[in-house]
Amino acid sequence: MLLKSSLIRAVSQTKGVITRGYKAKAKKIPEFTQDRYQVSRKSFAAVTDSDVSQFEKTIGSKYVVTDSEELLTHNVDFLKAVRGNSKVVLKPGSTEELSQIMKYCYEKNLAVCPQGGNTGLVGGSVPVFDEIVISLNRMNKIHSIDEMTGIAVADSGVILENLEKSANEHGLVVPLDLGAKASCHIGGNVSTNAGGLRVIRYGSLHGSVLGVESVLANGTVLDLMSNFKKDNTGYHLKHMFIGSEGTLGIISKLAILCPPAPRAFHVAFVGLPSFDAVLQTYLSAKRQLGEILSSCEMMDKDALAAAIQHFGLKPPIGDFPFYMLLETSGSNGDHDMEKFTSFVDHGMETGNILDGVVTGEPSKINEIWKCRELSAMAIVSRDGFSFNYDFSLPLRQFYEMVPVMKERCQPLAHRVCGFGHLGDCNLHLSVCFPEYSQEAYDLVEPFVYEYVSKLKGSFSSEHGLGFFKSKYLHYSKNNEAISLMKDVKNLMDPKGILNPYKVLPLK
Incomplete structure (x- = not known):
């Protein structure tokens, strides 16, 4: 359905995968976290052969892993940013087995690191020292x-x-x-x-x-x-x-x-001249698309350029300072498409939208989503060393930090860009350097956390704190709140054996 002169473009590839990370050279095994970050081990017991034998009795020797190669896959996060030194991985198959494991570890003062798919982005899913990894892969019913x-x-x-x-x-x-x-x-x-x-x-x-x-x-x-x-x-x-x-x-x-599955999906990918136009378009989307609006994403030209450069994507539309990807999901495809085209037409009439594509065809929807999703993968895996953050920020200041960081970090940084979930005020900021250096680190941290605090935002919107961000908790929470968190931790886990060195500040 033609909206304006060149609004519908043909796209045909499959949907990509979102990943974000801290270190770009994903194939290189990182040094031990305890060495790189100079962390002091707490006074937990070390795993002995007797402990391993007890675990084998509890869950079966087949599900007690001590092989060095398999251990490595559980000791290193999938971004290859942090590395633990666990000597054993346990794979319980039921709540009862998990309970028995924890009872034993509590009695013996053995620290544990729970691990799911190990897709975390803040160093929370792998050990820092030799904590026992408890993999939940078998508990999959x-x-x-x-x-x-x-x-x-x-x-x-x-x-x-x-x-x-x-x-x-x-x-x-x-x-x-x-x-x-x-x-x-x-x-x-x-x-x-x-x-x-x-x-x-x-x-x-x-x-x-x-x-x-x-x-x-x-x-x-x-x-x-x-x-x-x-x-x-x-x-x-x-x-x-x-x-x-x-x-x-x-x-x-x-x-x-789980809500009812929508019967119809539509996606629009539009180009905009300024961030103010992005805000006006978001406001219009909420008013005109209302209950069928299911996603509202934003990315700047540098974020899209990363995906195009590193993955050879064909952009759905031309070159613009900002882009938005909006998705609707509803029960009546014709009705939804009519609302979507009206919304885009209105945006073009006001000048907030310069060009765009709207489609309900699944293959085209998947290809458009790749432009947003693969930008993150491109930055993490192929754009040098990248510092990546997920902030919640006031909507009017949503993009403010990107130009601030460009001015602060260039020319040392070769890419500073922003993208993210505009609909819930979640900005992903990436600052990319050719390689890691202390000079680069000092330019970025703790400045970014101080800036977020000044804007009264949150420096962790959806990825958690893990190991990397725990020391910065005071930028988002006051001393009274942190103190109460520590009290809750001490009440629930008085020996501190559950995922130590994570979430709460070490000092």
């Missing part, structure tokens, strides 16, 4: 999906894409979509409070997750499962585990509310 209520109950080790496919078979959709969904676990998503592409439509996991089952540090199984959105019986303890990154307990099972 989907217990039930109720098409009437929309409630899915699944083990934490279920891969997000598998849960999505099962939900689709019941006419439902998981309210979370990530580029890493082919490998990330739903339990890991919940424990990091992952955001993704459609928070504007479905909200955060704090609203979608109805209940969790969690194994505490001492092996106690805490059953907080629920089949209701409304349950006002006391404190909502489930929320403590959503986003706590395995530091308060290990999520073993969860119930999540």
Whole structure:
């Protein structure tokens, strides 16, 4: 359907994968985290042969890993940014086995690192020292999906894409979509409070997750499962585990509310002259597209250029300072397309939109999404050493930090760009250098955190704190809040064995 002179472009490749990271040379094994960052080991016990024998009795020798090559895959994050030195990986197959493991570790003062798909971006999913890795890969059963209520109950080790496919078979959709969904676990998503592409439509996991089952540090199984959105019986303890990154307990099972799957999807990719035009277009999208708006993404020309340069993509439209990718999902394709074309036409009449493409064809939708998704992969894997951040910022100051960082870091930095989820105020900032250096580090940190604090934003919008960001917590939370967090940690995990050195400041 022709909107303006050249509004529809042909595209035909498959959808890419979102990944972001801290270090670009992904094939190189990093040095040990403890050495690079000069971290002091806490007074945990070291794993002995006797411990290994006990674990083999608990879960079977087949699921106790001590092989050095396999250990390496669990000791290094998938971005090759951090590296632990764990001597054993345990793969429990049930909540009961996980409970027995934690009870033993608590008694023996053995620290553990829970691990799902190991797709985290802040160093939270791998050990810092020799913590025991507890892999949840085997806890991968989907217990039930109720098409009437929309409630899915699944083990934490279920891969997000598998849960999505099962939900689709019941006419439902998981309210979370990530580029890493082919490998990330739903339990890991919940424990990091992952955001993704459609928070504007479905909200955060704090609203979608109805209940969790969690194994505490001492092996106690805490059953907080629920089949209701409304349950006002006391404190909502489930929320403590959503986003706590395995530091308060290990999520073993969860119930999540899955809305009906939309029958029609449409995507628009538009070019804009300024960030003010981006804001005006977003406001127009909320007013004109309303309930069918499911994603609202923004990227600047440098972010798109990275994907084009490193992956040879053909851009859907010409060269513009800013781009927006908007997606609608509804029940009536003709109605949705009519609203979308009217929205784009209005934007072009006002001058906020200079050119664009709108389509409901699946192959074209996938190709357009690649422009947004592969920009992150290009920056992380092929653009030198990149510092990457996920900030929540006031909408009017959403892009302000990008030109500030350009002025601060150039000419040393060869690319400074911004992209992200405009619909939920989540900016991804990337500052790229030819290679890592202390000079580059000092230009970027802690300046970026101080700037976010000045804008009263959050320096971790959806990726958590993990190891990398824990020392900067004071930029987003005051001393009283941090003190209370530490009190909760001490109450739930008095020996500190659950994912140590993560989330809370070490000092």
